[in-house]
Amino acid sequence: MSPQPRALKVMNVLSVLLVLVAFLLAMFYAPLEKVMGEVQRVFYFHVATAWVGMLGFIVAAVVAVIYLRTQNLKWDVIGLASVEISLVFFLIAIVLGSIWARPAWGTWWTWEPRLTTAAILEMVYLAYLLLRQGIEDPDRRARFGAVYTLLGGLSVPLTFVSIRIFRTIHPVVIGGGGSEKMSMTGSMVGTMLFSIAVFSLVFITLFWHRVRLGQFSDYVEQLKMKVTQ
Amino acid sequence: MKEIAQTTRPAGNYMRAVMAVTWKDLAAELRSRELLSSMLVFSLLVILIFYFTLELDVKARNGITAGALWVTFSFAGTLGLNRSMAVEKDRGCLDGLLLAPVDRSAIYFGKAISNLAFMLIVEAIVLPVYSIMYNVNLLNLGLIMVTLLGSIGYSAVGTLLAAMSVQTRTRDVLLPILLFPLVIPVLVAAVKASSGFLLALDISEIIPWLNILIVYDLIFIAVSFMVFDFVVEE
């Protein structure tokens, strides 16, 4: 396995440092929000991770189509990496969302459209991983994975729309629902944008690592083949 | 000697193949009735279970009728989809279908239509039974239309996913896991629209749901048709 490229090593360090910086910004630099208090600070990371998870989702769907057209297995590793990382980021976003919701609205979970859609998306990802697990042949695994990602890429936006309509026609009594617009001051906006940028960097770093891992494991498989044949 | 195989227009051949696959599924099922009977018995059991587990009074029950029906149809639907594909896989018949000199998507349409037919047959029996058991009038034109639209979307995606899941190690178990997250727009829209028709709401409140159903059906029929090749080729 080739050693980590210099750029990747730099990104490793930067990611860790910048996340710390973002954390400090969120905790100390951003002003205290008057309605929700301290817990609102969770919001910065919540939005950032959700946003980046979204990025992963879009990348996965696009790469699925590219794979189906080119039948080149390298796109499969990229798709898998996107899904796995997006899965984790959305999970973090959901958990942070719960942490925010509890003190703010007295409940761990709200059925608001984005949160619900995120949960459904996690189910789609898990189904994707289970699907892959049940297939031996790498080509078929990649093809089925790509098809399912494509279907998910189309279905999840529709799910979001349908839940949105669901909620506007029948608003649920649980307070607020978490989609209220907060008016944000300059420093809040700054913190949020910075968080989004930092997590995008983290995403790319993790993504690069994951793709390398995928390539390395393919190489190991190849060696195994040579030894046993 | 005369020509054995006549080349008709490609479109004629395609339709003939689609109809052949559908007819084959329906004819075989009419003989054995295994698929339909298991779907039907399962549906009726689920409806009974709802009664005992949810312990609803008449008023509350009316509110959840649409939901109960669609839960039933979704679960029974997976039984049908699994069975229908398993038949092809077990006897290697899928190869027989793939050897036909016709575009692979014809197989998809043939199977999707027969799967839809099975679902509709079960629904046609369950709806009156539910009506009688729970004293709710379900013979409502709007409800029937919604059931049709929802079943179309469900079968379109379900047939494609069943073709995939039948080729994996985990087979039957995997289909619901793959299907349910993708089919949520159908469930949400179908339940809301059904309730709307049952409660005789104003049509303007029901239209958004119908739109979602129609959009979903169109998108997924188109995509499944385009992507089916990738699922059956080797």
Place this chain on the structure above:
Amino acid sequence: MRCLLRKPKVEVEIGMIEVKKLVKRFGLKTVLRGVDFQVAPGEFVVLLGPNGAGKTTFLRILASLSRPSLGHVSVAGFSLPAQSASVRQRLGVVSHMPLLYADLTAEENLQFYGRLYNISAINERITAVLDLIGLAHRRRDMVRTFSRGMQQRLAIGRAVLHDPDVMLFDEPYTGLDQDASEMLDDVLKNVAAAGRTVVMTSHDLARAEELGTRFDILSRGVISASSTRAELGSGNLLTFYKQALAG
């Protein structure tokens, strides 16, 4: 037994199989490593080889059920996978699975395949084929009630229904009793006599020796040896086979 297979047309390309440098990989595993294979119209090639050599994979590629990873394949003048539909119209395949629907009758099974292959005057054709394979008396019986031998016969009926120019048989004798095997011998001889091009894989060397005009050995992913019937002489197939594998 009446032979209801018409004589092939005179064109050179019908019935010819051409395979050049065929490679088939499943992920990292290479099953076929550059197979070269030609079959002229009317030849009856028996493909032999140990289990796992790739015979079934090879046949599936010829049958257009599997795509080549690399290399060039053409059957009956049409290239695969680009012109698969044209190939399939001229191809009849019999594998060790019967490819029949248990809950349909023999007649219904043939009607189904007849429609898929877009055959005109289906019912007459079905009658003719059922006579050929000796199952006319079981026309309206469900395939579920057939013995293995009868199912294999019906499978052959299905394969010749659309009067293909090229036929592929993958271990067709598997699980057949003596009667059924003899019936299959007859059908295969008829097919050969009518000038059809046949590729058959088999473990049954005795039968192979009787039927084949050429014998190829597939071993470790390539055709390691090939011999025509004339070159081989009679009774030498087993020796030839063992030598080819040892080398």
